[in-house]
Amino acid sequence: MGRETRRILAIALKDLTAERRTKANFNGVLFFAVLILLMFGFALGPDADALRDASAGVLWLTVLFGGVLAFNRSYEMELENGALDALLMYPGDRKSIYLGKLIANLAFVLLVEVLLVPMAVVLYNLPVNPRMAPVLLVLLLGTIGFVTLGTFYAAMASRVRAREVLLPLLLFPVLVPLLVAAVQATRAIMTGDVMGDSHAWFKLLVVYDVIFLVASYFAFEYVIEE
Amino acid sequence: MSNWGYIGMAYGLAYIALAGYALYLRNVCKDAEHLSNEEVR
Amino acid sequence: MKTWLANYPVRPRWLRILGWSVFAFFVATQAIAWKISPPDRDMGHLEKILYVHVPGAWVSFVAFTCVFVASIMYLITRDIKHDLFAASAAEIGTVLTGMTLGLGSIWGRPTWGVWWTWDPRILTYTVLLLIFISYLALRSFVDDEDRRARWSAAVGIIGFLDVPIVYMSVKWWRTLHQMQSTPSTIAREYIIGMDLNAFAFLFIFLYFVIARYRAARVMHAVESRREDAALGVGEAMHV
Numbered sequence: 001m002g003r004e005t006r007r008i009l010a011i012a013l014k015d016l017t018a019e020r021r022t023k024a025n026f027n028g029v030l031f032f033a034v035l036i037l038l039m040f041g042f043a044l045g046p047d048a049d050a051l052r053d054a055s056a057g058v059l060w061l062t063v064l065f066g067g068v069l070a071f072n073r074s075y076e077m078e079l080e081n082g083a084l085d086a087l088l089m090y091p092g093d094r095k096s097i098y099l100g101k102l103i104a105n106l107a108f109v110l111l112v113e114v115l116l117v118p119m120a121v122v123l124y125n126l127p128v129n130p131r132m133a134p135v136l137l138v139l140l141l142g143t144i145g146f147v148t149l150g151t152f153y154a155a156m157a158s159r160v161r162a163r164e165v166l167l168p169l170l171l172f173p174v175l176v177p178l179l180v181a182a183v184q185a186t187r188a189i190m191t192g193d194v195m196g197d198s199h200a201w202f203k204l205l206v207v208y209d210v211i212f213l214v215a216s217y218f219a220f221e222y223v224i225e226e
Numbered sequence: 227m228s229n230w231g232y233i234g235m236a237y238g239l240a241y242i243a244l245a246g247y248a249l250y251l252r253n254v255c256k257d258a259e260h261l262s263n264e265e266v267r
Numbered sequence: 268m269k270t271w272l273a274n275y276p277v278r279p280r281w282l283r284i285l286g287w288s289v290f291a292f293f294v295a296t297q298a299i300a301w302k303i304s305p306p307d308r309d310m311g312h313l314e315k316i317l318y319v320h321v322p323g324a325w326v327s328f329v330a331f332t333c334v335f336v337a338s339i340m341y342l343i344t345r346d347i348k349h350d351l352f353a354a355s356a357a358e359i360g361t362v363l364t365g366m367t368l369g370l371g372s373i374w375g376r377p378t379w380g381v382w383w384t385w386d387p388r389i390l391t392y393t394v395l396l397l398i399f400i401s402y403l404a405l406r407s408f409v410d411d412e413d414r415r416a417r418w419s420a421a422v423g424i425i426g427f428l429d430v431p432i433v434y435m436s437v438k439w440w441r442t443l444h445q446m447q448s449t450p451s452t453i454a455r456e457y458i459i460g461m462d463l464n465a466f467a468f469l470f471i472f473l474y475f476v477i478a479r480y481r482a483a484r485v486m487h488a489v490e491s492r493r494e495d496a497a498l499g500v501g502e503a504m505h506v
Contacts, residue, residue, distance in 0.1 A: 149425070152421075152425075153422075156405065156409075156418045156421070156422075160408045160409055161408060162408055166404065166405065166408055169400075169401045169404055170401045170404075170405060170422060172397075173394050173397035173398045173401055173426075173429075174398065174425060174426060174429040176390075176394050176429075176433050176436070176437075177429070177432040177433050177435070177436035177437075180436045180437060180440050181436055184439075184440060200439055201439075204432070204435065204436055204439070207432070208432055211428055211432070212425065212428070215424065215425055215428055216425065219342075219421040219424060219425070222342050222417045222420065222421055223417060223418060223421050225417070
């Protein structure tokens, strides 16, 4: 295992440990996400068919709204007692800080999803069978893209006055293709994917993830430096 | 509304947007000139 | 520094002349386009909206490309000039994009019967406008100049990369459901009218950007001079 890999994992582990110790943040985000899921149900229900039709979109919006709360937090921890400055002073590539935080945030959001998706299955009466398995891949690819840009933009947004407003303002417009692709792929799979539509969306998600992973990986150094 | 109504709306919007920005720009330039004169003096 | 300011007028004579020439050219191209375009068989005179809508759309992409290139240039050279240029282009790009979107909506009502439709181009433009606005919002939230320049460059680059993907995604999204029909056969006169006006808009854009950029540079020079004076640094070069 290379030195940089160890550094990346160390940062990811540090963030996750801090998260595990307090749990308040994770519980808060999870509760908020479940709440949104319910509120959408109240807003769109009670017709079961209508709910099921809307469920892919609802689930993704829930993930986005919940996740956006988590990203700022991952830098706020650093800012509270000047930990970021110390982190920046360590020798080595600063891109590792980005990847470390990315992994920690990815683990965080995926864990929220692991608890959220079964909840959505129950609340929205979604079918569960082996044909639905590709949905998990959609969820993973979509979350990677989301967390990639979320971690990147939060590095800026968390350090300004109006961070709660600024992060979604920066993040959501660029997430439009991801949202469209993820929701459409999920819907296609849920309706049996007779037309084979989901392939195009999978491709788009992969392209999106790769482009922004590369772009934010290289741009991060400029954002974090002081 | 007749087609001419929409055309009028469209051109109204376009010209107001351009003229509005031009006016704003004029103020910005005046401010900058003012600041610059103050400094140079 | 003092001499630099004295020798850098915000609106020098040549810029004023450029401004009025651009204005005259714009008036002329608008008049020509109106005059040469025959009414369309289906749409009557409505197509005249396109003489401001289509050039506005093209030039807002030019503005966005300027932001992208200037952002990259800033990150490479760390010269604040590029940041000020990107900000100027973004500001004008926002106005043009907003205008284009509004015009599209006005055009859509009589032709498609709705003010808003989930058409790929409209959606791409909406996202483009949102990205521009978030770019300007970020700038207004960050006080430190160096930080603002680096951060907004990053946002400018990411935003620019996003726009083609947005277009692709909404296009597939629409075609997989139903497609908006748009007239594709356009007479030669329209093309001439639109091309002429595209140049007129491009020149307007150039004039706006140059004037905005010059004002921004002067303000930046004055500010850094005052900061230096407050800190007692003296005549440092911050141009």
